[in-house]
Amino acid sequence: MRISTLPSANLSFSTFLLTGFPGLEWAHHWVSLPIFVGYLMALLGNATILYLVRTDPSLYQPMYYFLAMLAVTDLGLCMSTLPSVLGMLWFDARMVGLVHCVLQQHFLPSSSFMESAVLFAMALDHLVAIQFPLCYASVLTGPHVALAGVVLGMQSAVITAAPSLHLLKFDYCRPGALSHAYCLHQDTIRLACSDTHFNRLCGLCIIMLAMGSDVLFILLSYTVLLHTMLAITSAGERLKALNTCISHILAVLCFCVPVLGLSIVHRFGCHTSSLVHILMGTVSVLFPPLMSPVIYNIKTQQIRRAIFKVVSLGKMQ
Template structure:
């Protein structure tokens, strides 16, 4: 009788490490992914640091739109640095074990930077509305002090939202499997491995998504309805298209961010029958594509940044 109780108690001992996975069922092919992932990591760092550098050195870019773009680049850098080194360790060095506390910390930073990016996209939608609605007073409507306050509010909100889940998760026992579904730590992924009631975690996550992500999407939609209403009132077709063109990069950034986020959330909730490789691909896209593509989109679609980049490269070429 005592031995059965002892074995039962031992089975409830919580794991203190998680195991990350690369390509499900094909671990021997992980190295094939490592080099492209390293190139992607390098390009992401280079692209976002370039955006920050160009905005810093060019006084003509010291405007609200570009300050918000700087915040977006910082958020993308944070997400990239929080995830890709761990992923490279899994794919390149087969370093798959991660301590529980390190995993929880990684979850916190991943989700914090994602919620921050969502808030920044809302601020950028508001910025586009002001720029199109009242272009003559655009700069005075968004002084540097207000932009700083918006930035502080965005990052403070993401910190406050993401602060409770690590504590809720750290209290759960993990006495079953400790193998995660991805090559980095996500809250919803680790939560499924707990051998205890996770209703509080699920409820908090649902409330957080509705009150932040849902609200952010609603505000962005309202902003673009008002933008369209303003643009359609412009008599000149040329001016109308010019005004809409200033929103193209922002709309692309919205799609790049929200589509993978919604996709992986739906996969975790309803896609258990899908192939593990599909889950792996969606998870990797979720954290790698937005930080990589945002600098590309803004460099291509924003004339001032594109022109400044061309000037930098031409200057270096002439010096060479």
């Protein structure tokens, strides 16, 4: 903690304190067990998806390229919070510097916005495949998907850069106790004594324009998809088209429901226990990376075949 030599009214704090799980300090090692297992499964699951898409030629298709992008963003969500959460639970490492906190607040929302954008791109992939099957191969080529991934990644990094960098300009003259096990933007600006209107307004606009528009377009695309599927005369073809969308719908729900729940708790749960806020914050960054590989491993036959192929080759060697 760095304190200036100016009068007490101008004290400046450059180190923050992670709260952790209040009331459960005695059980932090026990609390860390399910969280660590969840992180480990999320890391292994998404790394497996990337390995399969990279090594299995049968998965060299746009759908699986988008799935690989989703795995990358899920790894970003895990890695942006894993060191802080486990460091605090295992080693009681509660102190975090301003620069580290700002970096975490940049990469965490960047990964979230990237995940939202990739889920939207996957919805478009399903829309083109079902609505315009004859044009699918020419519209969604490998280079087009790669370019889309680069654009979405750059967009997610750029839109969060301004509010994140602006945090470095603030004077923090309140004791730096953060309310979660990792750094959140709304937590940090609450401790600032500077004018934070830009960050508050910018953060709200980014969420509304980026994540809100992605969810809206996903709903619109599925409205069109539902109309198209109902028009299919063959029950078997209709069921096949619906089955291709189920995994994506579940992935969208796994991402949106925890984020929506966390937003509701933050907005309207002022009298709710702080432990509920912290648990919801942990779930919102851990649940999507944990569940996406499980959903696609269970629901996607090609992924299961690729896993069985790797396992059978391992047994033969």
